[in-house]
Amino acid sequence: MxxxxxxxxxxxxxxxxxxxxxxxxxxxxxxxxxxxxxxxxxxxxxxxxxxxxxxxxxxxxxxxxxxxxxxxxxxxxxxxxxxxxxxxxxxxxxxxxxxxSGRLRRFELALDWQLSKGFRRTVLEHLATDVGYGTKATYGILARLSGSPGAVRAVGTACATNPIPLVVPCHRVVRSDGTAGGYRGGAEAKRLLLDLEGSA
Known part of the structure; x- marks a missing residue:
């Protein structure tokens, strides 16, 4: 420098x-x-x-x-x-x-949710608490958990705009056909994270 x-x-x-x-x-x-x-x-x-x-x-x-x-x-x-x-x-x-390094399966950090509002925040809060390490959920399942079964597209938007990826694990959300779907960090990052957690 x-x-x-x-x-x-x-x-x-x-x-x-x-x-x-x-x-x-x-x-x-x-x-x-x-x-x-x-x-x-x-x-x-x-x-x-x-x-x-x-x-x-x-x-x-x-x-x-x-x-x-x-x-x-x-x-x-x-x-x-x-x-x-x-x-x-x-x-x-x-x-x-x-x-x-594989030593941590659940983050224990205080989170400031101010960058997510309304339904998006509801989705991300469910994602943080209900979709554990090494598991996957579809956008449809997350929509049901969030109280709006028909809001699959809105769940996708919530995941795409997640301000705290990794800690709030939107990489665990996949399409109904099992394919990975999009990810803020890119497709390769999502694959690496799923492989890391042994759920690929």
Missing amino acids: RPVELAGLCPAEPADLGRLRARLASASAEQALLDVAYRVVDSPLGPLLAAATPEGLVRVAFAVEGHDSVLQSLADRISPRVLEAPARLDPVARQLDDYF
């Missing part, structure tokens, strides 16, 4: 920027000025952006979604007070690592 040049100032080294970012994150947390903290976590699916508010994990994003675009969306929809604060996401990073 190239040092950052500021007009009339000495170049800043990456290590100095990292220490400054950590100090800003700490001061922001102490003064309740940080509304959205984020970090990037390495995974077998590529880099994952994890973002949290004081209420809980609010967003997990794949690289194909464009992390900069996701951060801008969080600033627009939640608050412009967004800062890279890796320590705030340590529990998320640990659980993701444990999940990908």
Whole structure:
């Protein structure tokens, strides 16, 4: 990484920027000025952006979604007070690592559902609680669980717009003919996750 040049100032080294970012994150947390903290976590699916508010994990994003675009969306929809604060996401990073290594079958994280409203949120809440590790559910089954058996297409939309994939496991939802269907992280990511859970 190239040092950052500021007009009339000495170049800043990456290590100095990292220490400054950590100090800003700490001061922001102490003064309740940080509304959205984020970090990037390495995974077998590529880099994952994890973002949290004081209420809980609010967003997990794949690289194909464009992390900069996701951060801008969080600033627009939640608050412009967004800062890279890796320590705030340590529990998320640990659980993701444990999940990908096969040691974790159910995430135990506080979730902030503010990016999902109405029926979409109902669908995702059922998905998080009723479709366990290593199992699959069809869009139709999830529609019935959510109280609207005819809303199969709306269930598909809820899954496609799930702001917290992996933790809220929309990769476990398949078509009625057993084929995988779409996935926010891409078809290969969905296949990898189903293989990981032994349900492919």
